[in-house]
Amino acid sequence: xxxxxxxxxxxxxxxxxxxxxxxxxxxxxxxxxxxxxxxxxxxxxxxxxxxxxxxxxxxxxxxxxxxxxxxxxxxxxxxxxxxxxxxxxxxxxxxxxxxxxxxxxxxxxxxxxxxxxxxxxxxxxxxxxxxxxxxxxxxxxxxxxxxxxxxxxxxxxxxxxxxxxxxxxxxxxxxxxxxxxxxxxxxxxxxxxxxxxxxxxxxxxxxxxxxxxxxxxxxxxxxxxxxxxxxxxxxx
Amino acid sequence: xxxxxxxxxxxxxxxxxxxxxxxxxxxxxxxxxxxxxxxxxxxxxxxxxxxxxxxxxxxxxxxxxxxxxxxxxxxxxxxxxxxxxxxxxxxxxxxxxxxxxxxxxxxxxxxxxxxxxxxxxxxxxxxxxxxxxxxxxxxxxxxxxxxxxxxxxxxxxxxxxxxxxxxxxxxxxxxxxxxxxxxxxxxxxxxxxxxxxxxxxxxxxxxxxxxxxxxxxxxxxxxxxxxxxxxxxxxx
Numbered sequence: 001x002x003x004x005x006x007x008x009x010x011x012x013x014x015x016x017x018x019x020x021x022x023x024x025x026x027x028x029x030x031x032x033x034x035x036x037x038x039x040x041x042x043x044x045x046x047x048x049x050x051x052x053x054x055x056x057x058x059x060x061x062x063x064x065x066x067x068x069x070x071x072x073x074x075x076x077x078x079x080x081x082x083x084x085x086x087x088x089x090x091x092x093x094x095x096x097x098x099x100x101x102x103x104x105x106x107x108x109x110x111x112x113x114x115x116x117x118x119x120x121x122x123x124x125x126x127x128x129x130x131x132x133x134x135x136x137x138x139x140x141x142x143x144x145x146x147x148x149x150x151x152x153x154x155x156x157x158x159x160x161x162x163x164x165x166x167x168x169x170x171x172x173x174x175x176x177x178x179x180x181x182x183x184x185x186x187x188x189x190x191x192x193x194x195x196x197x198x199x200x201x202x203x204x205x206x207x208x209x210x211x212x213x214x215x216x217x218x219x220x221x222x223x224x225x226x227x228x229x230x231x232x233x234x235x236x
Numbered sequence: 237x238x239x240x241x242x243x244x245x246x247x248x249x250x251x252x253x254x255x256x257x258x259x260x261x262x263x264x265x266x267x268x269x270x271x272x273x274x275x276x277x278x279x280x281x282x283x284x285x286x287x288x289x290x291x292x293x294x295x296x297x298x299x300x301x302x303x304x305x306x307x308x309x310x311x312x313x314x315x316x317x318x319x320x321x322x323x324x325x326x327x328x329x330x331x332x333x334x335x336x337x338x339x340x341x342x343x344x345x346x347x348x349x350x351x352x353x354x355x356x357x358x359x360x361x362x363x364x365x366x367x368x369x370x371x372x373x374x375x376x377x378x379x380x381x382x383x384x385x386x387x388x389x390x391x392x393x394x395x396x397x398x399x400x401x402x403x404x405x406x407x408x409x410x411x412x413x414x415x416x417x418x419x420x421x422x423x424x425x426x427x428x429x430x431x432x433x434x435x436x437x438x439x440x441x442x443x444x445x446x447x448x449x450x451x452x453x454x455x456x457x458x459x460x461x462x463x464x465x466x467x468x469x470x471x472x
Contacts, residue, residue: 229468233468
């Protein structure tokens, strides 16, 4: 079973936000969109336009009259909310929520998002097993609904390849190749009178070496640098 | 110094996206917005409307004619790009990029975002020290520009409260210092007949730039390199 928690938008107001949410979902491989009582009806041309093709590429969004009906077939549901609620429920960060959902990959799960202005009502939150709160700047906490969907979809997707390593798309040259270049550079600099004082030469060479090793030069780049040296210093 | 990497939007097309990017920034406490050559001019009513108050709550966005000017005072700059480039640069995930920027919290850093349709040009990427690619669904990879800003701002915010930063014991030179050096190097190489074919010159320059930006040269090192150039090329 593919990890694909349902995204449930409760009483969304703007079609644009539904479309942006759909695009964000599909960017991160989620494609089960459920909408509870959209204010402006469904389908919505604004939603289609803002989805940049996502609504046409995913299974049709399903429309429900109530949140209870929208989550009826799900086993575990989390509510996104900005405010603390007077309810005894665990509060997760987006990353922790994605990890929790991931442990339930064999179950049908969902994430619930409230209307733009007001957020979820207490009765909506009560239907959910736990709460997700995005940590935001307390001085400017009004986050767009599609942005919250994006963060959750992103965390769910990242959670799939959790330890994906940082990639380097290049391989540094072997040390001996760099060494040859540095020896030649030293020779050319010596001929050109760069090392004014013999005392300082070892330190200067060490500093030059530091620059070049830090750059992780590839073999091609070492050849380029050799070419630059040949051009600049000539074949004296 | 507060960790506040600059957000640099290059040739953005839609004011709405600039506004959404500003809102996303401020949601996660970033407030240094720089815009390079916005297609529809500045200020933009669409941007103000979409920012939900963010543009009025942060210092005024600064407008630049070129990316080079926009990043002139920064020490370390990362480019967001969806496509792999033929350039030798490390590629980071958003989380790894935020961690890298966090290690440089004492430096002025920035994250660069390209135009909606086309993304950054190779010459833009060449100005940056490293690349960030958001891992997305390969079957639906078209991610909104403001969404990418949101993810980076979110990761930077989360990153602030992460574990103690790695230490780096050096500070890269400001971009303008490196730029001067590269312009001079280009001139010397031109005089020395290094660029055999005019067709290949732009690619060669980009490759040379990639080597030097990746090395994170300090101001002292740039001076050393200028000294080497003077010695090698002479005062012809």
